Amino acid sequence: MDNTGHPKNYGISMGLTFSVIVLLIHAIVDWLNGGDSRGDSILWILQSILYFVAALVAASSQFNAQSHLDVPLFGVVEAGRGAPMIMSVVMWGYIIVRSLILDDAGMFGGSGVFPFCGFILLDFIVAFSFGHWGGTIIKKRHEDVDPNS
Numbered sequence: 001m002d003n004t005g006h007p008k009n010y011g012i013s014m015g016l017t018f019s020v021i022v023l024l025i026h027a028i029v030d031w032l033n034g035g036d037s038r039g040d041s042i043l044w045i046l047q048s049i050l051y052f053v054a055a056l057v058a059a060s061s062q063f064n065a066q067s068h069l070d071v072p073l074f075g076v077v078e079a080g081r082g083a084p085m086i087m088s089v090v091m092w093g094y095i096i097v098r099s100l101i102l103d104d105a106g107m108f109g110g111s112g113v114f115p116f117c118g119f120i121l122l123d124f125i126v127a128f129s130f131g132h133w134g135g136t137i138i139k140k141r142h143e144d145v146d147p148n149s
Contacts (some may be wrong), residue, residue: 009075010065011082014058018083019090022047026094035102040095044123047091051084051127055134058083063142073139080135084127092120 025046029039059080066072 008065009079009082010058010061011079012086014054014061014079015083015086016090018050018054018057019087022050022087022091023094026091030098037095037098047087048126048130051087051130052134054083054087055080055131056138059135059138063138067142073142076139076142077132077135080133080138081128081131084131084134085124088124088127092123 026043029043030037033039059076062076062079063072066074
């Protein structure tokens with residue numbers, strides 16, 4: 001809880017925690033591949049699964065932190081959405097920095113920029129969707145606790 005009596009937003013903290021985990025996995029795979037991005041598609045599948053797990057953990061943590069309040073489900077779905085959305089932003093930041101360092105010019109120039117932007121949008125939609133789904137699962141699990149919802 002912060003000093004105003006409101007529980008903290010677990011979407012942010014879980015998003016950053018899971019981002020570190022995914023970044024480490026991504027960096028290790030990149031290192032094992034000699035800096036080549038060949039493993040990105042498989043890592044994206046793993047990352048998508050972790051979007052859902054992070055959403056469940058964040059939403060559950062949000063509910064547990066405020067279960068004593070009058071409206072314990074307030075912000076649970078939002079926390080579930082927030083964690084994977086933060087993960088998506090952090091991972092695309094990593095991918096952009098990696099591409100700049102490795103001088104992957106095709107990603108940012110010519111026709112490569114359109115698929116790149118499309119992949120970012122698709123990933124963010126997947127993160128949002130899995131986050132909403134995970135948050136909704138936790139909310140529905142605890143709806144009997146909050147008769148006001």
